[in-house]
Amino acid sequence: MLQSWEVHKFGGTSVLNAERYQNAYQILTKQAVKSQVTKKQQQAVVVSAMKGVTDDLIKVIALARRQDESYKTLLQRIRDRHINEAIKLLSGKKTEEILNVFLGVLEVDFHQLTEILRGVWLVKSSSEHIVELVSGMGEIWSAQLFNAYFQKMEQNSCWLDARQILVVEHINNRVLVDWQKSQEKFELWQMNNTCDSVIISGYVASLADGTSTTLGRNGSDYSASIFGVLFNCFEIYIWTDVDGVLSADPSLEPEAIVLNEMSYYEVMELAYFGAKVVHPSTMTPAIKKEIIIWIKNSFRPDLAGTKIHKNAKSNRVVKGFSCIDQLSLFNLEGTGMVGIPGVAERLFGALRAGGVNVIFISQSSSEQSICFTIASEQTHIAKKMIEDVFAAEFQKGLIQRILIQNDISILAAVGDNMAKSPGVAGQFFTSLGRAGVNVRAIAQGATERNISAVIDSKDAIRALRTVHSSFIISRQRISVGLIGVGLIGSAFLRQLNEQLHELRAYHNIDIQVRGLANSTKMLLADYEANNSGAANNEANNRGLALENWKVEFATKSESLDLKKFIEHLQTPHIPHVVIIESTASSSLCPLYKEWLTQGLHIITPNKKANTNSMKEYLEIKNAAQQAGRHFLYSTNVGAGLPIIQTLRDLHSTGDKIHSIQGVLSGTLSFIFNRYDGQQAFSEVVLQAKEKGFTEPDPREDLSGQDVMRKIVILAREIGIAIEPHEVQVESLIPPALQLISLEEFLRRLPELDAPMAELALAAAQEGKILRFVGTIDQFGKARVGLEKLTQSHAFASTRGTDNIVLFQTKRYRDRPLVVQGPGAGPEVTAAGVFADLLKLSKYLGAV
16 A cells, blocks of 8 residues: 655644644544555654644743733643643643653653743843743654653654744745755654654744754644645645635625635745735645645534645635735825936835835836835834935936825735636726725736735725625625605614525625604614624625614614714625605705715615706716716605616716606695596595605695606706796695695695685586696706696606606607606605615616
8 A cells, every 4th residue: 555645734723722632633533534545654744833832832932021020920821721731731631741751841841941031031121042942942842742642542643843843934924844864864854753643833944054943934724735745745724723725815805705726826825915824835745746725624624624735626616805904005206207218217126125025016108106014013114214325316306206105904815717707907996086085006916816906904894895795706795774764764674684595695785774764863873893704794794774763763873973874884894775755844955965975875765866956966966976876766756666767878878858848746646636526626635745745844745846856857867057036836735835834734735725626627527637847958947837738648647656757769759758657655665765775776886
C-alpha cells in the first residue's frame, strides 16, 4: 500500500480548550479512516496556540517592558490555563505519566520565561528576538499538548518543533523561506521519523543562525503550506471557525455564501484586499506544487467547505468581494509631471525607502496626477518623503499640491470569469451609484480578475452590500420608512407582509420596514447592526414585525422626531432607503428636496408636492435627478391604474398629446355613479366617506381641488408649465360652507341636497348623466367641473369608484386611448404604492 501524507492545520478557535482538542482528534481520526481506503495515510498536523494566548504573551512583554507588575499575574494566568486544559485532556490512571511529562515541560518553559521577562523588566527593553521567542511559545505548548493526547489515545505520534526545520529570513517586511536549508533539515529528520502522526508547532521558525523567529500573523497557515511542500502532500486541510471561503465578510454581509471552489489567484486577490480566511503568503508554496487547499469548519466538519486549486470552475462572474479600511488616499498633482519620465519611479522609490507599503495605484492618462492609497498609520511619513523628494518641483510650482484624504476604504470585486464577461465593471459601478456611493478612484488589473474602487469608509458597508446583491449573490435590501399609517398605510403594510416571504425567497428582494410614523408618534425597529458582527443575526435583521405592527405602534411608539426617524432609516448595512409618504398633508412636502439630496428615494400617493408652484415642483424634480434618486408617484392619478405611466410612454415616444379628459376622482365617480336625484346627495357623500373613498375632509373632493391637482400633474408630465390657480375649477361647495370646521360642514352637508337635485333633474330631462370631469388641452387650457354627458359617452360606463381617462393624441386621434378601472379606496391605492416600491427595487438592480 502506498504511503501518503496529508497536512492538517487547526487554528486558535479549533484548539481553544480541551474539548476542542478532542474534537480536532475526532476529525483527524475520521479523515484517516476515509483516506486509508486506497493508501496508508499519515498525517502532519500543524496547530496554532490556543485562541488568545499569542496576544497575551505579547502583552506580557509590553507590561514587563513598562515595569508593570501585572505582567506576572497575566503570565500566571497563561500558565494556569494550560495546566487546567491539560488536566482535563490527559487525566486518567493509565495516562498519569503522560500528563506529568507535559506538566514538567511546561514548568521548565515558564521558569525560563520568568527569567527572560525579569531581564526585560530590569532593562525596560525587549529586543525583537525576545518578542519572537516569547510570542511563539503558545504554538510550542499547543503542539506538545495535542501530541500528548494522541499518545493517550495510543496513537503512533510525535511532536515536531518547527524551529528545527524551517529556516527563514525577513526581507522588506516579508518572511522568505530558505527552501534549500529547510529541505535539508526536513530530510534529515524524516530519515529518523517512524511516526504516523506528526504534531507540528505552527507560526514559529528559525533564522539562519538558529535564533527563534515567527512567520508573522496568520503564520500557522503559512506553516501548513510550507510543510505541505516538504511532505510532498496532495492536499492541505485548514480547519477554522467558518464554513469555507465566503463571498464577503459575514460580519458586514449576513447573506455571504460559501464558495464551493476557487482558484489560487482568486483567493490571493481576496486575501490581498482584506479577506481573512487565507493569508496571501499561504498560497505561494501551494501554488508552486499545485497542492489542493481545503478550508473547512472544525465546528461543522461534515460540511463540504471550499476547495482551492488551480483549475477551479464556476458559473459565477464575480466570486466574492473584499474590503480594506483604515487607509489614506494621496493625490499628487502638477503640470510639471506631464511627459516627464521617472516621476512615478521617484515617487514610489521614496515611499519604499521610507518603508511605506502602497496598496493601490491609479494615474490619470494626462500624467498630471498620480493617486495611491496606504495604511493611515503611515500617512505622516509618506507625506514627508514626498515633500523631500519633490522639494525642487514644489518650489518651482511644477507640482502644485498633495491632497490627502483620510478615512478611506478599498472595495474589490474578484473572479476569474470577469475577464470573459463584458459589462462587469459597468454593473459594479452602476450599483455603487444607485446606492449613492461616491467612487474616488478605480483600478483594474490586466488579468481582469479584480476591480477595485476607492471609497469613503463611511460608505464601505453599504457599498459592499449593494455590489454583493447586484451580482445576485444576496438579496437586494431596501430600508423603508412609512409616514402615514392610516387607511392607505395600513393596507400597504398588510399587502407587503403577505408578500415578504415570496419577495425574499423567489425575487431576492429584502424589504425591511425600519420605521412607522404618524403626525405625532413614531415606531423604530429595535435592531441596529454594527461592526461587532451583530449583522449576522438574521432573525434580528428584518425590521419591524408587520403582522402585529398596530400593537407595537400603540404600546412602544415614541414622540415623532423626523430627524431621528430619517437617521434610523439610513443604516449603513442597508444600501437603499425609501420614504413612503402616505399622508394627505402638505406639511412634509418642503422636506422632499432635502430627503432626496440626502440620498433617500421617495414614494408617495400624496398629490400636494406635485401641485405646489411650478418652481417648487421643478426643485423636487431637479433634486431627484442631481442626487440620482427616484421620486415615484404613480398613485397621484388613478390610484393603482397605469395612467401616469401610459401618459409618459406616449409622450416619451414622440406622440403629440392633443387633450386629456377624465373622471379623475374615485370619490366623485362613486358619488355620481350612485346619485340620480332620488336619494339625498348628502347621504351618498357620507356613504363614500364611510367606505374610505373620500379625503379626510370631503371638501377636498367636492370642491374639485383633488381633480384640479390631478389635471395639473398630468399637464406637467407632458411639459406644460401650469400653476394650480390657472385651472378653471367649478366647486360643488358653496362659499358659506368652505371655511367652516369639518365637524360643522358635515352637520350642514344636507344644504347641498336641493341644488344638486335640481342639476340631476335637469340632466335627466335631457337624457344625460352627471359626471365630474377634468380636461387639459395641448395649449394648457384646463377646466374641472360637473358636466352633463350623453348616455353613449365613454364616461357613462363607469362603475363604483372607476377612474377613466381619454388620451386624444396624434396616434389616437379618431379613437382616444382609454384607461379605466377602480381609482379610489385604500386597497387599490396601497397596491399602487406597493407596485412603485417593486418598481424601485427593479431600478436598483433586483431581478
